[in-house]
Amino acid sequence: MSVADDSTDDHGHHLPAVEDWPKGFGEASWWPFITAIGAAGFYIGAALYVLGRGDNALVGPMVGPAVFVASAFGFLTGLYGWVYHAFVKAYWSDDGHGSSALRWxxxxxxxxxxxxxxxxxxxxxxxxxxxxxxxxxxxxxxxxxxxxxxxxxxxxxxxxxxxxxxxxxxxxxxxxxxxxxxxxxxxxxxxxxxxxxxxxxxxxxxxxxxxxxxxxxxxxxxxxxxxxxxxxxxxxxxxxxxxxxxxxxxxxxxxxxxxxxxxxxxxxxxxxxxxxxxxxxxxxx
Missing domain, CATH: 1.20.120.80 (Cytochrome c oxidase, subunit III, four-helix bundle)
Structure with missing residues (x-):
């Protein structure tokens, strides 16, 4: 999700992930990747929970819940950065910039x-x-x-x-x-x-x-x-x-x-x- 202006001097807001990363891709944000990894972790945690049950468990009983909790933290952290970058930063930097792209x-x-x-x-x-x-x-x-x-x-x-x-x-x-x-x-x-x-x-x-x-x-x-x-x-x-x-x-x-x-x-x-x-x-x- 891109924004028009990465400057924060006028409003003093902390703006996560507004740097050009990866290099050469323009105004790219890595927060969607963190969010996606966190979301994938929900499924991995659920699978590990199933594998940790029963007499022939392949993993410990707490591995699945631990992965799920860690994934929830990663998902919410990524979502915060993503939403902040896409909407709050966009509010201060440009009036309506990218609104069509965000809806799509x-x-x-x-x-x-x-x-x-x-x-x-x-x-x-x-x-x-x-x-x-x-x-x-x-x-x-x-x-x-x-x-x-x-x-x-x-x-x-x-x-x-x-x-x-x-x-x-x-x-x-x-x-x-x-x-x-x-x-x-x-x-x-x-x-x-x-x-x-x-x-x-x-x-x-x-x-x-x-x-x-x-x-x-x-x-x-x-x-x-x-x-x-x-x-x-x-x-x-x-x-x-x-x-x-x-x-x-x-x-x-x-x-x-x-x-x-x-x-x-x-x-x-x-x-x-x-x-x-x-x-x-x-x-x-």
């Missing part, structure tokens, strides 16, 4: 996310088509598609509307409405995350429904956990938008990061609806 970058990123979730859903459809599905489906706990799932779905859908109309209000120059709806979106996102954590608690502690239970459990926690990670990341991004909005950094002409974060949030909303239809409703039908 988000579209390409969402394309990779579709592939990631697609792999998870392919696994789920594979086990559903297998002969072991009858036994796997018997593990579905009581109240699987209950009031909590319905409420969480409604919350996430409403949050997409509040973020959309916040963006509309900003483009119309209504700053107070923009701020109010943006804060409402953030609150709804946090409530959704809390609802999913509570659902996990109920399933694991009271129902004995856990990741190590079997085929369906691994598919359920894999897909919903991956989605929960994306919602958490989205809530962090919306939090950053809120802080910047309170500082008056967005106007009707300057709103690229609001646009790209909105695209991301609508994506996780759509994935959740698909999850509810395929995973929750599909398991009890």
């Amino acid at each position: 970058g988000m579209i390409l990123f969402l394309g990779t996310e579709i592939a990631t979730f697609g792999a998870g859903f392919t696994y789920y459809f594979f086990i559903r088509a297998g002969s072991q599905w009858v036994d796997a489906a018997s593990a579905v706990p009581d109240g699987f598609l209950g009031a909590l799932v319905v409420a969480n779905t409604a919350i996430l859908v409403v949050s997409s509307f509040t973020l959309h109309f916040a963006h509309v209000a900003l483009r119309k120059g209504n700053r107070s409405r923009f701020l109010g709806l943006l804060v409402a979106t953030l609150v709804l996102g946090v409530v959704f995350i809390a609802g999913q954590v509570y659902e996990y608690y109920e399933f694991i502690v009271h129902e004995g429904f856990s990741l190590s239970g079997g085929l369906f459990e691994s598919a359920f926690f894999g897909l919903t956990g991956l989605h929960g990670l994306h919602v958490t990341l989205g809530a962090v991004l919306i939090g950053i938008l809120t802080v910047r909005a309170l500082k008056g950094q967005y106007t009707a002409e300057r709103h690229t990061s609001v646009s790209t974060v909105s695209m991301y949030w609508h994506f996780v909303d759509a994935v959740w609806i698909f999850l509810v239809v395929v995973l929750y409703a599909g398991a009890v039908v």
Whole structure:
């Protein structure tokens, strides 16, 4: 992600990764590489966790969790640098510079996310088509598609509307409405995350429904956990938008990061609806 001007003298901001690196590639940033390595580490950590279980474990039981935690640190660090370089630096250096490129970058990123979730859903459809599905489906706990799932779905859908109309209000120059709806979106996102954590608690502690239970459990926690990670990341991004909005950094002409974060949030909303239809409703039908 490039910016027009690497100077920081006028505003005193710390600007990570604005140097020309690798040499000869222009205004290149190495933060996306750190972010990608951290994201890959999630999968490596999960694989090592599986390999560390059982009587014939190939690695120690704590190797997988340690790799996962280290990867999370690397992912969040890379994401911070990337977002700062792409949006905060771009705000001070140029009015709207590269906005089209950033939006297309988000579209390409969402394309990779579709592939990631697609792999998870392919696994789920594979086990559903297998002969072991009858036994796997018997593990579905009581109240699987209950009031909590319905409420969480409604919350996430409403949050997409509040973020959309916040963006509309900003483009119309209504700053107070923009701020109010943006804060409402953030609150709804946090409530959704809390609802999913509570659902996990109920399933694991009271129902004995856990990741190590079997085929369906691994598919359920894999897909919903991956989605929960994306919602958490989205809530962090919306939090950053809120802080910047309170500082008056967005106007009707300057709103690229609001646009790209909105695209991301609508994506996780759509994935959740698909999850509810395929995973929750599909398991009890």
